[in-house]
Amino acid sequence: MTPMNKLDREQRARILHLLCEGSSIRAVTRLTGASKNTVTKLLVDAGTACAAYQDRVLRNLPCKRVQVDEIWSFIYAKQANVATAKAAGPDSGDVWTWTALCADTKLMVSFFIGDRTGTSARIFLDDLKERLAGRIQLTSDGHRAYVEAVDEVFGRDVDYGILQKIYGTTIESERRYSPAKCIGAEKELVKGCPDPAHVSTSYVERSNLTIRMHTRRFTRLTNAFSKKIENHACAVALHCMYYNFVRIHKTLKVTPAMAANVTNRLWEIGDVVDVLEAWEAKK
Structure with missing residues (x-):
């Protein structure tokens, strides 16, 4: 097994790349020979560094x-x-990852790990607002926590619409793992003057699918789920870094960070290692 202080840049890049492409920690240990503790520590350090970097550069968007x-x-x-549960901690149980996606550049503007209450909605939207250069049209689903949070955080400085999907009851939806069939959707114009044609959550829902496919701990019906909320948050931060800066969007033909003018070049996974090493040097 390879101890952490023996990992060179190439080994770090390979491990991070595997994690970003949906490999579990145990799978990474089998593929690289690094120990489980080594991979976990690298994930936590890289996730923390990526969160700090994105918090700094994703501004005035x-x-x-x-x-x-x-x-x-x-x-x-x-x-x-x-x-x-035998050893459930205070953070055990359901957790929600709140995500905000720019519909034009596909940039993951903001994310927040918490519960599904109005308090989490306000914290999430407050972070989102601080990153924006001007007025936006905002769309959410019908989760009512958004309504009060949008009013409190944005006031009148937003065009806000809700897309409420309508689900039907079918024989398939009564099965344990079969989702209900969507039979329609209603658009509600809540604040300002949102364009009804752009009241949609399609892009952010597709982005959430990407999170599930690229972050192993989101995969259903496996034992790869997070055991600590701190590690969960680091995995999300690492994914967002990879998604925003490294992974080329198939439609845009560039990365979301390039489309949003956050960077003028295509990153490689080695650039993520550079961010980690810069964070380690400051630490």
């Missing part, structure tokens, strides 16, 4: 249309099983 949504996961055990 030229976004005009932003879509927000939440993606479910859990820490240690699902909420219903926390009471009987």
Whole structure:
């Protein structure tokens, strides 16, 4: 097994690349020979460095249309099983990753790890607002926590619409892992003058699918779920860094960070290692 202080840049880059492409920690240990603790520590350090870097550079963004949504996961055990779990900590149970996506550049503008309450909605939207250069059209789903949070954070300085999907009851939807069929959607213009044609959550929902496919701990029905909320947050931060700066968007033909003028070049995974090493030097 390879101890952390023996990892060179190439080994670090390979491990981070595997993590960003959906490999579990145990799979990475088998592919690279690094120990589980080594991989976990690298994930935490890289995630912390990536979160700090994006917090600094994702500012004054030229976004005009932003879509927000939440993606479910859990820490240690699902909420219903926390009471009987052997070593459940205070952060165990359901956890929600709030995401904000620019509809034009596909940039992941902001993300927040928390519960699904109005308090989390306000913290999330407050962070989002601080990163924007001007007025935006904002779209969310019908989760009511957004309505009060948008009013409190943005006031009148937003064009806000809700896309409320309508689901039907079918035989398939009664099965355990079959989602209900969407039979329609209603658009509600809540604040300002949102363009009804752009009241949509399609892009952010597709981005949430990308999170599930590229971050192993979001994969359903596996044992790769997060055991600590800190590691969960670091994995999300690392994914957002990879998604924003390294992974070329198939439609845009550039990375979201390039489309939003956050960077003028295509990053490689080695550039993420550079961000980590710069953070380590300051630390």
